[in-house]
Amino acid sequence: MNSYGKALWVVKELGLPTIIKACVTCRTTRHHHPTGKFRINANGKLLDVWMLISCDHCDRTSKIPVHERINVKDLDHERLLTFENNSPALVRDLTMDAALMSRAAHRLDWTGTWELETDMPFHDIRSQGRAPLEVLVRFELPVPVRVERLLMAGFRLSRSAVRDLVGSGRIRLPRPLDAKAHEDFTLFVTSDGS
Template identity: 55%
Template structure:
């Protein structure tokens, strides 16, 4: 009997990404939001900046959010959040990939998240498939391989074997990155007699192929 199993993983937020850009005053490239948003009004035009603090020397710098935007172009709630230095708004701006691109800085997501699973180290050798839904609490760029290692409790070679055996279909290549909700399924282990696919890694097949090629070349 095949039993379909389901698991839910959540990428929980544990911090804000580091904003990576050059500091004019010291050798550090790491910045975090100071917690303040500056709004300057010039008639009906607004300038809005996210204020950043250098991790090395605490120098404050500004990252433009809006430049000479007409006041009517901003939703009142948004403008109020800017003016009140709303922590949620600071958080949103600090995590914004589009703001990072616009301002030419990089976001470093290391140490900003932790994986929470409802089934730690799930058994993968059963006959039924395991479907995993992954939800993101923050748009952190996460290496898929690392996520699978944490969630499935496997080593890097273990993950590579699973992928090489075709037992798992992934939304991006295993060495790629993910940042939003997705679902994947790990197929059940092959029936006895065929051997367990997870223990028949591709390198063996490759080795055989290489040996055959070497033999062919000798002839």
């Protein structure tokens, strides 16, 4: 069996995605960013929790429902405290929660939120005789990035060169080249396509 060299690529976080939703003041679809605050409303034994977001154009504040009409007893006390204390970590997590945004009928724009950092010096993987390489791709944030785009950035190759290497078996992937990855995975570069 081949002995693989190892490399680490990290999809580094540059910022949170913007939230695309219609602004009732601007009357158009605008980018919104979290304000860093939550609003909690109690009605007897029921709670509503919203994450507050602000329109980039007019600064209007809107709400994204996190919990609606939840019984106080059903919400973990520690989680309630994170809402009450406007936890930056919770704001970060909820902003990137695609399921939450989908339920609220909003989309996420990941433009400018990431960059690829590699721990390997540049070398031409297309040359024969290169030692096999195992590359761990780790995500600091769940940004959906096409595998092909990661390979182009990581190896500094054109789209056609990446496709040729994958087609010849020199680069082995755990998912299709045109798939969007957002979780850690490992790829392998062989010396001869075997």
